[in-house]
Amino acid sequence: MSTEILAFLSPIASALIIWYVQYHNIKRDKQRDLEQEEEKRKQELKEKERDKESKERAEARKQENLLTMRMIKAVGKLSYANSVAIKEGKVNGVMEEALIYYRDASNEMTEFLQEQAVEHYIK
Numbered sequence: 001m002s003t004e005i006l007a008f009l010s011p012i013a014s015a016l017i018i019w020y021v022q023y024h025n026i027k028r029d030k031q032r033d034l035e036q037e038e039e040k041r042k043q044e045l046k047e048k049e050r051d052k053e054s055k056e057r058a059e060a061r062k063q064e065n066l067l068t069m070r071m072i073k074a075v076g077k078l079s080y081a082n083s084v085a086i087k088e089g090k091v092n093g094v095m096e097e098a099l100i101y102y103r104d105a106s107n108e109m110t111e112f113l114q115e116q117a118v119e120h121y122i123k
Helices: 002-088 093-122
Strands: none
C-alpha cells in the first residue's frame, strides 16, 4: 500500500517542484523585464534632455553668430563713416547713424553674453 501511495504522490511532488521552480523563474523574469523597461525610460529621458540642451546650444550659437555679423556690419559702417568724414573734412549724418548702429549692436551683444553667462552659472 505504501508503494502505491508513493507511486501516486511522486508525480504530484515532481509537478509541484516543477511548478515552484517555474513560478520563481517567471517572477524573476518579470522583475528583470520591469528593471529593463525602467532603465530604458531613464535612457530615453536622458536622451531627450541631451537633445534639448543641444538645441538650446545651437540656438545660442545662431544668436551669437547673428549678433557677431551685426557687430561686423557696425564696424563697417563706422569705417565707412570715418572715410567719408576724412574725405569731406567734417562729421556728417553718416557718422551719427554709424555710431547709433554700433551702440545698439554692442548693447545687444553685451546683453546676450551676460544672459549666456548667467545661464551657464545657473546650470
